[in-house]
Amino acid sequence: ETSIYHTETTLLGISMLCDDLGIDALEDIRVLVLLWKLGANEKPAQISKEEWKKGCIELRVDSMAKFKALLPALDTGFLDRTEFKDFFKFCFQFNRQGTHRTLDKDLVTALIPMTLKDRVPSKRLSTFCDFLTESKDESYSRITLDQWTSFLDFCYEVEDIADYDEATSAWPVLIDEYVEYLEELEKK
Amino acid sequence: MLDNGIKEGKTNMFGAKEYVTIYTTCYDMCTQRSPYNWSRDLYQRHGETIENYLTQTVLPALREKTGQGGTILLAELQHRWSNHQIMNKWLKKFFTYLDRYYVKHHSLPTLEQAGLRHFKSHIYDGTKAESAAAILSLINEEREGEIIDKTLVKSIVELYESMGMGGLEAYTADLESPLLDSTRDYYVKKRESWIVVDSTPDYLIKAERALAQEKNRVADYLNNASETKLLRVCEEELLEKVEMQLLEKEGSGCRVLLANDKSEDLRRMFTLFSRLEKGLNPMADIVQKFISSMGNDIIDKRKARLETEKDKNDDPKFVKSLIELHEKYLGVIKTDFAGHSLFQKALKDAFVEIVNKNVGQYTNAELMSTFCDRVLKSGGEKLSEAEVEENLDRIVQLFSYLTDKDLFAEIYRNQLAKRLLNQRSASDDAEKVMISKLKMQCGTHFTSKMEGMLADLAVGSDQKTEFDAKLKQHNSKLDFSVQVLTTGFWPTYKSPEVVLPEQMSTCMGIFKDWHENKHAKRKLAWIHSLGNASVRGTFGKKSYDMQVTTLQAVALDALNGGKTLTFTELAEKLNLEESVLKPLMHSLSCGKYKVVTKTPASNKINSTDSFKANPKFSSNMRKLRIPMASLDASHNTKRVEEDRSIAIEAAIVRIMKARKTLQHQQLIAEVLSQLAFFKPNPRVIKKRIEALIDREYLERSKDNNNQYNVSSPPPTVVLIGILALA
Numbered sequence: 001e002t003s004i005y006h007t008e009t010t011l012l013g014i015s016m017l018c019d020d021l022g023i024d025a026l027e028d029i030r031v032l033v034l035l036w037k038l039g040a041n042e043k044p045a046q047i048s049k050e051e052w053k054k055g056c057i058e059l060r061v062d063s064m065a066k067f068k069a070l071l072p073a074l075d076t077g078f079l080d081r082t083e084f085k086d087f088f089k090f091c092f093q094f095n096r097q098g099t100h101r102t103l104d105k106d107l108v109t110a111l112i113p114m115t116l117k118d119r120v121p122s123k124r125l126s127t128f129c130d131f132l133t134e135s136k137d138e139s140y141s142r143i144t145l146d147q148w149t150s151f152l153d154f155c156y157e158v159e160d161i162a163d164y165d166e167a168t169s170a171w172p173v174l175i176d177e178y179v180e181y182l183e184e185l186e187k188k
Numbered sequence: 189m190l191d192n193g194i195k196e197g198k199t200n201m202f203g204a205k206e207y208v209t210i211y212t213t214c215y216d217m218c219t220q221r222s223p224y225n226w227s228r229d230l231y232q233r234h235g236e237t238i239e240n241y242l243t244q245t246v247l248p249a250l251r252e253k254t255g256q257g258g259t260i261l262l263a264e265l266q267h268r269w270s271n272h273q274i275m276n277k278w279l280k281k282f283f284t285y286l287d288r289y290y291v292k293h294h295s296l297p298t299l300e301q302a303g304l305r306h307f308k309s310h311i312y313d314g315t316k317a318e319s320a321a322a323i324l325s326l327i328n329e330e331r332e333g334e335i336i337d338k339t340l341v342k343s344i345v346e347l348y349e350s351m352g353m354g355g356l357e358a359y360t361a362d363l364e365s366p367l368l369d370s371t372r373d374y375y376v377k378k379r380e381s382w383i384v385v386d387s388t389p390d391y392l393i394k395a396e397r398a399l400a401q402e403k404n405r406v407a408d409y410l411n412n413a414s415e416t417k418l419l420r421v422c423e424e425e426l427l428e429k430v431e432m433q434l435l436e437k438e439g440s441g442c443r444v445l446l447a448n449d450k451s452e453d454l455r456r457m458f459t460l461f462s463r464l465e466k467g468l469n470p471m472a473d474i475v476q477k478f479i480s481s482m483g484n485d486i487i488d489k490r491k492a493r494l495e496t497e498k499d500k501n502d503d504p505k506f507v508k509s510l511i512e513l514h515e516k517y518l519g520v521i522k523t524d525f526a527g528h529s530l531f532q533k534a535l536k537d538a539f540v541e542i543v544n545k546n547v548g549q550y551t552n553a554e555l556m557s558t559f560c561d562r563v564l565k566s567g568g569e570k571l572s573e574a575e576v577e578e579n580l581d582r583i584v585q586l587f588s589y590l591t592d593k594d595l596f597a598e599i600y601r602n603q604l605a606k607r608l609l610n611q612r613s614a615s616d617d618a619e620k621v622m623i624s625k626l627k628m629q630c631g632t633h634f635t636s637k638m639e640g641m642l643a644d645l646a647v648g649s650d651q652k653t654e655f656d657a658k659l660k661q662h663n664s665k666l667d668f669s670v671q672v673l674t675t676g677f678w679p680t681y682k683s684p685e686v687v688l689p690e691q692m693s694t695c696m697g698i699f700k701d702w703h704e705n706k707h708a709k710r711k712l713a714w715i716h717s718l719g720n721a722s723v724r725g726t727f728g729k730k731s732y733d734m735q736v737t738t739l740q741a742v743a744l745d746a747l748n749g750g751k752t753l754t755f756t757e758l759a760e761k762l763n764l765e766e767s768v769l770k771p772l773m774h775s776l777s778c779g780k781y782k783v784v785t786k787t788p789a790s791n792k793i794n795s796t797d798s799f800k801a802n803p804k805f806s807s808n809m810r811k812l813r814i815p816m817a818s819l820d821a822s823h824n825t826k827r828v829e830e831d832r833s834i835a836i837e838a839a840i841v842r843i844m845k846a847r848k849t850l851q852h853q854q855l856i857a858e859v860l861s862q863l864a865f866f867k868p869n870p871r872v873i874k875k876r877i878e879a880l881i882d883r884e885y886l887e888r889s890k891d892n893n894n895q896y897n898v899s900s901p902p903p904t905v906v907l908i909g910i911l912a913l914a
Contacts, residue, residue, distance in 0.1 A: 101882070144878065144881075144882050145882070146878055146881045146882060146888075147878075150888075150893075153893055157893070167870075168852070168853055168894075169852075170852035170874075170888075170893060170894045170895075170896075171893075172874065172878050173871050173874050173875055173878070176871065176874075
């Protein structure tokens with residue numbers, strides 16, 4: 001029954017599924033969670049037939065009703081730190097376009113609030129996005145996987161930037177500069 | 189008989205006959221069988237007799253002399269001691285037999301020892317304090333300049349030495365120890381009065397004298413073992429306790445001495461403070477700060493000059509001042525500070541600070557390279573061969589303090605190329621000498637490209653003769669020679685694809701064929717912007733030999749015969765961009781020798797201008813050199829940055845390959861230690877680490893964000909790529 005969604009393995013098919021489920025494909029993070037749980041891994045923005053089949057079997061969904069019933073469980077609040085880290089990494093990998101290994105800055109500033117809502121203080125999310133948007137640094141027009149995952153780790157490990165010590169920090173330079181940005185804000 | 193013998197013994201020497209008699213008597217008494225053996229009694233009586241004599245005769249005599257002044261007591265003590273020594277000696281001689289058998293058999297103290305012990309307990313122990321005080325008082329008098337009876341003192345010192353029964357304990361405890369205390373008190377007082385009144389050099393002269401005196405004192409009449417201790421007390425009180433005051437004294441401290449080149453005073457200061465453990469460190473500190481401030485003055489002078497003068501990449505005054513400063517203090521360290529490593533380090537640290545302070549648009553690295561250019565190019569500074577070598581040597585010393593050595597190398601290479609290609613190098617040998625000095629400082633890798641450049645020229649001149657012959661065969665109308673450069677050794681240059689006159693292209697063709705024949709696999713690319721030409725131009729009745737660039741020659745050819753061409757027409761005909769044609773035409777129409785007339789006349793080339801050969805051109809000179817602005821930048825900063833990125837990544841890869849896993853700060857530290865020619869700040873290194881993470885060579889450790897592991901398996905492609913370039 002679910003195979004109708006699988007004639008198209010791309011985002012079109014996914015958005016059809018979302019329509020049927022009654023969730024917003026673009027705004028609702030549960031889409032990503034679903035795809036992640038199904039095991040989409042080979043190529044970004046797609047899920048292959050095998051992955052779909054295997055995933056449906058593992059999640060034990062074989063009807064629309066079962067999909068609908070699954071929805072609540074797709075809340076990220078259920079994931080522990082380690083699981084969430086993995087999901088967060090998936091969000092980056094899945095959203096890559098074409099052969100690019102990095103994400104466009106604008107996409108990142110859209111994804112961050114969406115994926116990290118309720119897991120990271122909103123102040124942190126908004127200042128980080130502001131920082132990225134305002135940055136004139138050419139190299140930050142695209143964000144790497146390392147920078148993406150480090151941001152989450154940073155939010156987990158450094159709650160108070162007064163504890164941050166750049167001299168010993170192994171954090172990516174992006175994070176060093178973000179902390180500088182926050183310190184400047186605090187002064188004002 | 190014994191008693192008499194002793195009494196007599198103290199004044200007379202015994203005659204041989206009497207000696208034998210007494211000896212034999214003793215012998216007889218000791219060798220009889222018991223109970224007629226008198227050994228024990230004899231031994232006991234020996235001791236008793238001495239005791240009695242000491243307590244009944246000697247002691248009262250001494251007591252009588254106390255309170256009459258130190259010297260008198262000492263004299264009496266010396267007399268009694270001397271007597272006792274004689275007595276002891278004779279008694280020992282008489283009763284030797286006891287020593288040989290009875291004493292040994294019963295493990296008793298020898299007669300001599302027994303005699304000494306008696307003297308010690310009955311006489312010495314009671315008098316030692318007073319006589320020590322007497323000696324110390326004499327010593328202080330001598331210190332104040334009075335003459336004392338050194339022989340007397342020496343003999344009493346010997347008494348103290350002997351009272352140790354083979355060791356120096358008595359001397360150390362009873363004389364040396366109070367001596368050290370009184371010496372300390374004495375010099376504390378001296379120091380307190382000197383330090384207020386005397387200048388540092390004067391104080392040091394006095395301290396030096398005091399130390400010399402004390403040393404002589406020990407040699408004169410004290411035990412050698414006291415020398416170190418005594419001098420130590422003096423050093424502590426006279427030098428150590430006031431070192432900082434002396435060094436920092438207003439008007440005469442170390443800094444002032446340096447500023448006034450007070451060589452002798454500095455030398456004395458160095459010698460004295462080197463006696464103290466860590467005594468030289470504060471001095472070296474002051475020297476470093478002083479040299480730094482002199483260097484900063486030189487930098488300030490440059491800054492001031494830049495406010496009125498144009499900022500160029502050439503400032504020989506500045507570089508010469510730095511060299512002179514360095515030479516001066518190199519000399520001071522050698523002569524005044526015995527070349528001590530602490531001061532060498534002070535010089536080095538000061539210069540590292542100075543040399544890396546850039547002012548104005550141009551870095552010191554560039555200024556230094558241009559200075560070399562002056563020395564090495566023909567028509568630069570007029571110097572003898574020895575002077576050239578000296579200058580180069582000194583510049584390399586300054587160079588050694590530069591952090592951005594790779595930047596210097598890049599600029600130097602560019603300037604070297606210019607000299608070589610324009611034949612403006614004064615001496616091939618001098619070029620080699622400089623390169624070898626840089627090689628000694630930095631290793632082969634650093635100078636490999638420069639050496640490659642020289643090698644190309646050497647090969648070129650060999651091949652020239654061969655090609656010249658070939659050219660003759662073709663009856664070429666033009667004299668033509670080619671310099672082949674190996675890519676990679678030389679800087680990269682713009683190479684505009686200018687349209688050449690036929691004669692030129694023909695020559696090029698001949699060369700190309702000949703070269704292909706010789707080296708089939710090599711590809712040639714022509715760089716016309718570097719070529720030079722000699723053009724004979726006839727203006728009216730006069731002819732001139734013009735030394736121009738290839739591009740200028742081509743433009744002149746286009747305007748031959750009086751044609752007028754607009755800027756655009758020239759650009760099209762010659763296939764040159766505006767950025768090239770403008771400086772080209774400027775050199776021919778707005779420079780010193782205006783061989784081309786520009787309409788409308790002005791000092792700037794506009795794309796609407798038109799040009800023709802100047803019919804009215806004339807000059808007193810027959811040979812003219814018409815320079816043209818260079819089309820290439822003096823050096824490629826971007827290239828330096830790229831090379832640095834590569835070097836940093838290569839270092840990271842090398843290190844991680846060996847260690848497999850490493851903590852962040854350690855990685856940074858090891859990378860910095862491996863980079864000899866520049867010092868990136870940690871953020872720059874981090875960016876390279878991130879790049880390697882992105883390329884999946886490195887990964888962050890799962891349990892520890894501060895740790896890196898080599899990815900397993902590491903992608904081989906990445907490795908090869910980096911290591912080849914490294």
